[in-house]
Amino acid sequence: MYIVFAASECAPWAKTGGLADVVSALPRTLVKLGHRVSVFIPYYRQVAKAVPDPPVALQSVTIPFPSYNRFVRILDGGVAGGVQTYFVDCPELFDRESLYATPSGDYPDNAERFGLLSRAVIEASKVLGVPDVFHVHDWQTAMLAVLLRSVYYFDPVFRHVPAVLTIHNAGYQGWFPPKTIETLLLPWDMFTLDKLEHYDTLDFLKGGIVYSDAITTVSRTYAEEIQTAEFGNGLEDIIRRRSGDLFGILNGVDYEEWNPLVDSHIAAHYSADNLAGKKECRRDLLHAFGFEDVGESTAIIGVVSRFATQKGFDFIVDIMDKLVEEDMVLVILGNGEEYYERLLVEMASRYPAKVRVQVKFDNVIAHKIEAGADIFLMPSRYEPGGLNQIYSLKYGTVPVVRATGGLEDTIDEQPFGGGNGFKFWGYSPSALMDALHRALGTFQNKDEWTRMMRRGMTQDFSWDKPAHEYVRVYERVVENRS
Ligand code: ADP
Numbered sequence: 001m002y003i004v005f006a007a008s009e010c011a012p013w014a015k016t017g018g019l020a021d022v023v024s025a026l027p028r029t030l031v032k033l034g035h036r037v038s039v040f041i042p043y044y045r046q047v048a049k050a051v052p053d054p055p056v057a058l059q060s061v062t063i064p065f066p067s068y069n070r071f072v073r074i075l076d077g078g079v080a081g082g083v084q085t086y087f088v089d090c091p092e093l094f095d096r097e098s099l100y101a102t103p104s105g106d107y108p109d110n111a112e113r114f115g116l117l118s119r120a121v122i123e124a125s126k127v128l129g130v131p132d133v134f135h136v137h138d139w140q141t142a143m144l145a146v147l148l149r150s151v152y153y154f155d156p157v158f159r160h161v162p163a164v165l166t167i168h169n170a171g172y173q174g175w176f177p178p179k180t181i182e183t184l185l186l187p188w189d190m191f192t193l194d195k196l197e198h199y200d201t202l203d204f205l206k207g208g209i210v211y212s213d214a215i216t217t218v219s220r221t222y223a224e225e226i227q228t229a230e231f232g233n234g235l236e237d238i239i240r241r242r243s244g245d246l247f248g249i250l251n252g253v254d255y256e257e258w259n260p261l262v263d264s265h266i267a268a269h270y271s272a273d274n275l276a277g278k279k280e281c282r283r284d285l286l287h288a289f290g291f292e293d294v295g296e297s298t299a300i301i302g303v304v305s306r307f308a309t310q311k312g313f314d315f316i317v318d319i320m321d322k323l324v325e326e327d328m329v330l331v332i333l334g335n336g337e338e339y340y341e342r343l344l345v346e347m348a349s350r351y352p353a354k355v356r357v358q359v360k361f362d363n364v365i366a367h368k369i370e371a372g373a374d375i376f377l378m379p380s381r382y383e384p385g386g387l388n389q390i391y392s393l394k395y396g397t398v399p400v401v402r403a404t405g406g407l408e409d410t411i412d413e414q415p416f417g418g419g420n421g422f423k424f425w426g427y428s429p430s431a432l433m434d435a436l437h438r439a440l441g442t443f444q445n446k447d448e449w450t451r452m453m454r455r456g457m458t459q460d461f462s463w464d465k466p467a468h469e470y471v472r473v474y475e476r477v478v479e480n481r482s
Helices: 018-032 045-050 110-128 138-148 204-211 220-225 236-241 276-288 313-323 338-350 363-372 388-394 405-410 429-443 446-457 464-481
Strands: 002-006 036-042 056-065 068-080 083-089 133-137 163-167 201-203 214-217 246-248 299-307 328-336 355-359 375-378 398-402 422-424
Touching (some): 002 018, 002 110, 018 036, 018 083, 018 133, 018 464, 036 110, 056 110, 068 110, 083 110, 110 133, 110 138, 133 138, 133 464, 138 163, 138 204, 163 204, 163 464, 201 204, 204 236, 214 464, 220 246, 220 405, 276 299, 276 363, 299 313, 299 338, 299 363, 313 338, 313 429, 328 338, 328 363, 338 355, 375 388, 388 398, 388 405, 398 405, 398 429, 398 446, 422 429, 429 446
Parallel strands (some): 002 036, 036 083, 133 163, 163 214, 214 246, 299 328, 299 375, 328 355, 398 422
Antiparallel strands (some): 056 068, 068 083
C-alpha cells in the first residue's frame, strides 16, 4: 500500500510535541511492514536550517486563493528509514521564527498557512504519486480530507482515495472566522453545524472528523473520552456520530531514539539487567540543573512538558509548599504559555534548594531527565496519548500520573508497588499529593522500587502492534471506498 502522511510536525526537523514523534516513527514501521510511505511537512525556517538547499522535486505548484495564487515548491527531503520526506516550501508563510505562534499569540494567517499545506499535498501527489490512503494529523492537515471530498470531488484521480484523520489532541481545533471559507475557496453551503461550522467559527478539525473515512486517536481511553462533553471540547456530538469509524490506537515508542541502552544524549548506558549506568545519569542530570550534594536517598522528580493548562501545572504549583518538605528535588524542562513560564520560574526562585526550572525546548535535556530522574511527573488534566510516561517506563523512571487518556492505558498502580507506576483519579491537588506520597514512600524501599523500575523497563511499547492496527484501518477505508 502507498500511504501519504500530511503533517505540521515531524521529528527531528520540526517538533513541539508528541505529534512529531509519531509522524517520524510510524511511517518507518509501516515501511518495515512492506508499505511505501511519503511524509509532507512545511519547509519551516528551522527545517531549512537543518536541511539547507535540498533538491527540488517540483518547481512550482499553484495554490489558488480568492484574488491571487501562491506558488510553492516541493523539496525532496530524501529517504531515511525507507520513508520519503517532502518539504512544502512557501517562504512567505513558513519562513518564520516559530511553527504556529509567537509569545503574543497564534499567527493570524494560520488558516491560510495550513489550508495551503493541505492543498499542496494533494496537488503534489498528482505528480509525485497518488496514494492508496492519505493520513492526516490534527487540525493542521484535517482540511486535506475536506478538500478531497468537496472541491476535488470530481477529480478522477482522487475519487477512490480515502483519508484517515488522527486526532492527537482535540483541544486544538483550528478555529477561524467564517470568511475563511472564502479564503480557502470552499462553498458557503459547507458552513453548517453538521459540517464545518462550530459556534460561528470555521473549525478545521471538525471538518476533518466529518469528511475523513476513518478517525483514529492515540489511546483507547481518549477515544471514549472525546465522545463526552468533558473531553470533546464541543466536538463530542459529531464524534459520537462517527463512532463506528473511530479507533483508539495507543502511540508506540521509537526505541532507537528512546532507549537507555543506546541513547547518545545520556551520560551512561544501562538496561533492566544492569542498572549501574543510571547512577551516572542521575549525577549528570543534577549537574545539568546545578544541584550539588543531593544524596541517593533524595528522590529526583522530573517533568518534561509543554507549558499549557492541559498539563496540570496548577496542581503542581498548588502542592509546592507541601512537596518541598519531602525528601526530593524537582527538575522541570518546558516552554509554552507565558503564564506558566513565569509561575514556574517564580516557584523555582522561592525554593532554589529544591526546585529548578529550565524554560526552553531542548531534546538533550529531555533525554537526560528521562534517564536521570527517579520519578516522572505527569499530572495532566487530560492526555490523549502521552509519550513521556512511556519513555519513562523504558528508562526506569517511575511515572506518577493522573488517570486520563493514554496515561490511564499505560500506567498501572497495584497495591504494595506491584504495578509500573502511581496514578490518581481525582481532579485535585490533594489527590496528586497523595500519589506522590505513595511514590516517595515506595522509593525509600529500594528492593520494591527496583522491582517496579524493572517491570516498566521490560514492557514493550514498540510501534509494531500499533502499526498493524493502523494498517487494518487503512485496509478498511480502502475497501469501503473501492
Ligand atoms: P504533547 O504531545 O501533548 O506535548 P507528549 O507526551 O505526547 O505530549 O509528547 C511530548 C514530546 O515532546 C516528548 O517527546 C517530549 O520529550 C517532548 N517535549 C515536550 N516539551 C519539551 C521541551 N521543553 N524540550 C524538549 N522536548 C520536549
